[in-house]
Amino acid sequence: MKPTAFAKMPGQACALAAGAALAWWTLPQQGDSSAAAAAPVASGEVAEDSAGGARPGAKSKNGGTSKVAERSKAYRDAWEELLHRGLSGTELEALQTKLLAEWVEVDPEAAVGAALVALGQSGRYTSNTGLLSAFTRKIRDQPGIFWPMIKDKRFGLKTAFFRQHWIDVVGGNDPDLLLGYLDEFSAPVKSKAIKSVLEGIKDDPVKTRGVIARLALLPDNPESRAMWKAAGMQISKQGLEAMAKGLTEAKSPAEEAIYLQGLSTFSGWMPKEIGALRKQLESMPEATAKKAALSVLGETYFPDAIIDVADLLMAQGDWETLSKSVPIRMHQAVSSRNPEAVLAWAADLPERRETEDLYRTTIRSHINEDPAKARGWIEAMSAGWKRDNALTEYLNSSLHTRNDPAAAQWAMEIIEGAGFRETAEGMRAEWEAATKK
Amino acid sequence: MGTLRSNRLAWMTYLIAGVMGWGVVAVFHGSPGAGKERKSESRTQRAATAIPTGRDILARLETERKLHAGRTEERLTDDVRALLEKHLAALPPSGDPAADVRDAVAKLGDLDELAEDLNLLEKKFSDRIDIAAKFHRWMEHDRQAALEYVNGFPEESYGPLASGASYGLELWAAKADPEKLKDLILANPDKGSSFLMVLGLGTQTGAAGDLASVTKLYQEMKPGMLREFSGGVAEHWPVERVGELADFAMAQSNSFLLSGTLKRMKPEEAAGFLNAAFEAGGNEEALKQFSMNGGLSLLSGFTGELGFDETVALQVRFYRLNGDSPSARGTAERNALGSEVFKVLDRGGLGDVLQSFAEGKVEASGLLAAVQSALPELSASHPDLLRDQVYGAILRRNPIAAVELYAGIPEAERYQKLNAGIVYTIGTTPGPQDVYDLFEAVPHKPEFGSLQSRERAWNRVSAMSYSIYGDDYIEWMRKLPAGMNRDMALTAMAAQLEKNDPGQAAVLRAEKSQK
Numbered sequence: 001m002k003p004t005a006f007a008k009m010p011g012q013a014c015a016l017a018a019g020a021a022l023a024w025w026t027l028p029q030q031g032d033s034s035a036a037a038a039a040p041v042a043s044g045e046v047a048e049d050s051a052g053g054a055r056p057g058a059k060s061k062n063g064g065t066s067k068v069a070e071r072s073k074a075y076r077d078a079w080e081e082l083l084h085r086g087l088s089g090t091e092l093e094a095l096q097t098k099l100l101a102e103w104v105e106v107d108p109e110a111a112v113g114a115a116l117v118a119l120g121q122s123g124r125y126t127s128n129t130g131l132l133s134a135f136t137r138k139i140r141d142q143p144g145i146f147w148p149m150i151k152d153k154r155f156g157l158k159t160a161f162f163r164q165h166w167i168d169v170v171g172g173n174d175p176d177l178l179l180g181y182l183d184e185f186s187a188p189v190k191s192k193a194i195k196s197v198l199e200g201i202k203d204d205p206v207k208t209r210g211v212i213a214r215l216a217l218l219p220d221n222p223e224s225r226a227m228w229k230a231a232g233m234q235i236s237k238q239g240l241e242a243m244a245k246g247l248t249e250a251k252s253p254a255e256e257a258i259y260l261q262g263l264s265t266f267s268g269w270m271p272k273e274i275g276a277l278r279k280q281l282e283s284m285p286e287a288t289a290k291k292a293a294l295s296v297l298g299e300t301y302f303p304d305a306i307i308d309v310a311d312l313l314m315a316q317g318d319w320e321t322l323s324k325s326v327p328i329r330m331h332q333a334v335s336s337r338n339p340e341a342v343l344a345w346a347a348d349l350p351e352r353r354e355t356e357d358l359y360r361t362t363i364r365s366h367i368n369e370d371p372a373k374a375r376g377w378i379e380a381m382s383a384g385w386k387r388d389n390a391l392t393e394y395l396n397s398s399l400h401t402r403n404d405p406a407a408a409q410w411a412m413e414i415i416e417g418a419g420f421r422e423t424a425e426g427m428r429a430e431w432e433a434a435t436k437k
Numbered sequence: 438m439g440t441l442r443s444n445r446l447a448w449m450t451y452l453i454a455g456v457m458g459w460g461v462v463a464v465f466h467g468s469p470g471a472g473k474e475r476k477s478e479s480r481t482q483r484a485a486t487a488i489p490t491g492r493d494i495l496a497r498l499e500t501e502r503k504l505h506a507g508r509t510e511e512r513l514t515d516d517v518r519a520l521l522e523k524h525l526a527a528l529p530p531s532g533d534p535a536a537d538v539r540d541a542v543a544k545l546g547d548l549d550e551l552a553e554d555l556n557l558l559e560k561k562f563s564d565r566i567d568i569a570a571k572f573h574r575w576m577e578h579d580r581q582a583a584l585e586y587v588n589g590f591p592e593e594s595y596g597p598l599a600s601g602a603s604y605g606l607e608l609w610a611a612k613a614d615p616e617k618l619k620d621l622i623l624a625n626p627d628k629g630s631s632f633l634m635v636l637g638l639g640t641q642t643g644a645a646g647d648l649a650s651v652t653k654l655y656q657e658m659k660p661g662m663l664r665e666f667s668g669g670v671a672e673h674w675p676v677e678r679v680g681e682l683a684d685f686a687m688a689q690s691n692s693f694l695l696s697g698t699l700k701r702m703k704p705e706e707a708a709g710f711l712n713a714a715f716e717a718g719g720n721e722e723a724l725k726q727f728s729m730n731g732g733l734s735l736l737s738g739f740t741g742e743l744g745f746d747e748t749v750a751l752q753v754r755f756y757r758l759n760g761d762s763p764s765a766r767g768t769a770e771r772n773a774l775g776s777e778v779f780k781v782l783d784r785g786g787l788g789d790v791l792q793s794f795a796e797g798k799v800e801a802s803g804l805l806a807a808v809q810s811a812l813p814e815l816s817a818s819h820p821d822l823l824r825d826q827v828y829g830a831i832l833r834r835n836p837i838a839a840v841e842l843y844a845g846i847p848e849a850e851r852y853q854k855l856n857a858g859i860v861y862t863i864g865t866t867p868g869p870q871d872v873y874d875l876f877e878a879v880p881h882k883p884e885f886g887s888l889q890s891r892e893r894a895w896n897r898v899s900a901m902s903y904s905i906y907g908d909d910y911i912e913w914m915r916k917l918p919a920g921m922n923r924d925m926a927l928t929a930m931a932a933q934l935e936k937n938d939p940g941q942a943a944v945l946r947a948e949k950s951q952k
Contacts, residue, residue: 074493075494076491077490078492080491081492084789085788086789094502095499098498098501098502099495102494120868121834157868157870157902158868158906160909160910161905186908187908188907
């Protein structure tokens with residue numbers, strides 16, 4: 001069956017190829033086809049003039065324009081014919097990429113517009129950069145010629161997809177240049193641009209610190225804070241030592257905030273390096289170390305890191321922060337990870353009101369995992385604050401995790417300290433109230 | 438902010454250059470960029486000498502593509518291997534194989550630039566063959582030093598391996614003494630270079646056809662090497678004894694090896710082997726592993742030769758490994774049919790019709806008829822399912838025109854199908870403007886029941902569009918005319934932003950015309 005057998009409106013093919021061709025990518029909501037139609041000619045002229053080496057003003061406008069238009073049309077004809085060759089997706093994309101890489105030299109706007117339409121129809125927006133890789137070299141050589149298209153959103157909504165590629169290429173090639181465009185972007189795009197810049201210079205610590213210092217000079221407002229956050233998340237990949245160094249040497253609160261974000265992000269995805277956290281914290285001035293510790297605590301789920309933070313808070317005598325912020329984190333961290341490593345640490349915790357919750361959350365998973373074994377462990381402890389507290393947790397866990405009042409009663413009878421008995425009775429009353437419902 | 442400001446000046450210059458003519462930049466902007474601009478100029482100049490027609494351009498591109506097909510592949514193709522062997526034989530003797538490689542890589546130029554430019558990569562092909570040959574010689578001369586050289590480049594960068602050395606390494610590994618090769622692999626694990634050596638070792642071991650040495654090497658290889666090793670073994674194992682290797686793979690629950698081995702069999706042989714494994718019992722774990730590691734898509738590819746019903750029956754057996762599910766057969770049928778429809782549209786010569794449909798020159802019914810005549814048996818046995826699969830495949834190309842496929846069914850049912858189509862489109866939904874236009878063209882009516890399916894469709898569109906277009910999507914949505922679809926778009930987007938930006942979510946909700 002020949003494809004022509006289905007042709008509904010044979011005339012439409014010609015109309016598309018000729019008149020509407022230049023504006024065919026323009027989305028309906030844009031409406032303004034005149035600007036879009038004129039632009040390729042203007043940008044095409046650029047290529048023509050530089051080819052001829054003519055100075056601005058001394059060029060033969062009409063001759064150049066028609067030549068460019070003619071050449072661009074040849075590429076569009078080739079493009080359209082290619083689409084109708086019935087090629088497989090892979091083969092089509094390979095040829096389209098080759099074609100676009102040449103077309104963009106002649107008429108950048110037409111080439112980009114065609115690529116974006118094709119990407120939309122093939123649903124390939126999600127692949128890395130797909131057809132847009134054809135423009136990488138041109139963007140790197142002449143980033144400025146694409147800027148008016150991006151700024152005016154010449155391709156409607158689809159422009160955003162091209163803009164991201166442009167940002168990535170320019171950021172990787174000439175970070176300073178991209179920073180120069182920063183004011184032109186909306187807030188979320190600014191953050192993307194920052195990420196791209198920092199990604200581009202990630203192997204150069206001196207440049208990275210220079211960019212961070214410059215970002216820190218921005219006025220403190222929500223938009224800048226979003227950029228600082230993006231910057232911090234991006235540089236976190238450089239590791240603990242780089243974050244600690246940046247933090248210690250930070251010259252302003254903004255710079256500090258960026259490195260704290262980096263530290264925080266870093267401690268969330270974690271590293272073999274976390275073993276070095278204690279050393280890094282100890283080498284910082286006291287106030288800086290506290291901020292660093294809290295930013296780690298905000299993200300990390302690694303018991304070792306939490307222990308380092310807790311030790312630092314205790315060494316600094318900040319019992320309030322310790323009792324308020326650490327237990328919940330410890331609870332989340334040890335509920336699924338090796339509790340043995342933290343049991344030994346818990347055994348040395350100072351015995352005071354502010355560490356009561358922390359002690360219980362630290363040993364909690366040990367009890368939950370194997371209550372019988374935990375009972376033996378508690379029985380072997382000498383009487384006192386830690387045994388009472390362990391019994392309290394045992395009671396709590398027997399009731400609220402396993403609905404086992406008999407086991408809870410065993411614990412209740414052994415608890416000696418009046419304060420712990422009171423806590424335990426409160427837990428039991430809570431459980432009874434909940435089970436009655 | 439001094440530098441920021443001066444860079445602003447810099448980009449202003451670029452901007453002016455963009456408007457006035459690029460030549461101005463060379464005059465005003467004597468930065469390192471100026472050299473690059475000249476490169477572009479010379480390219481443009483070359484292109485300017487004659488104005489070819491579209492046909493000329495396409496013919497040239499296709500010739501180039503044919504000539505260079507395979508030359509940008511990661512693996513050595515036969516064509517490239519022959520060139521490399523010829524070049525290797527003609528290589529003049531050298532006293533310093535290491536320096537030869539370094540010089541050749543330096544001569545090639547900016548590796549990252551090459552990586553991004555397919556045309557340039559192809560143009561420099563003979564230089565890459567030269568690197569390949571010289572690297573091969575360095576491997577023969579001092580393999581550890583040669584490996585350390587390529588391993589010294591960061592994995593994510595476009596290093597010498599990707600600029601030709603990989604061909605030399607692959608050729609070397611295909612012929613190297615297996616014991617030496619193994620030691621070298623174990624001494625240099627987890628590098629880009631080990632991939633090719635493991636493959637080479639697998640290839641050699643497979644070709645030798647000795648199960649004892651396959652077993653021994655599996656014990657020595659590291660987990661990250663199993664895929665490549667298995668691939669090499671399976672691909673080169675003597676084809677007449679392939680059943681033996683399949684039994685071994687099944688007994689070892691080695692899904693990589695099993696997949697590779699089944700690919701060497703005819704579809705009916707492979708299906709027979711798998712059915713027998715199900716019936717023999719005791720292979721559940723191996724079969725599960727196989728289905729989780731790409732086995733099912735391998736089966737989908739069988740449909741053409743094995744027949745639809747048999748392929749589906751076999752797939753259902755796999756689905757039931759994880760518990761009986763009433764939808765297993767339906768899912769298997771959809772997968773098998775979807776894969777056939779894709780094949781016909783992508784490689785079956787209907788690409789032109791599909792493109793004409795996208796451009797509005799061919800109706801959806803015409804496209805469906807073409808698919809039906811390409812798949813006559815399936816269109817007779819599963820007419821509705823085939824229609825659904827065709828709809829899913831063409832929806833993105835022209836959503837409003839695709840509606841015609843459902844012209845014959847009741848309105849309410851059609852409405853549900855359209856909404857579901859947006860949600861289940863594989864890969865990505867159509868662009869938001871297309872979806873909006875479609876939904877406006879087929880509006881919700883009270884007799885269709887709840888709005889839920891359309892809300893789900895908008896949720897899908899929001900998630901996709903926001904990840905692609907970011908804030909521009911929100912801006913676009915706000916500019917839509919007031920009405921039900923704009924409201925649903927706002928609601929879906931607000932729900933998505935709720936967690937990270939409750940403030941903006943509230944603003945979007947407040948913009949709805951009907952609260």
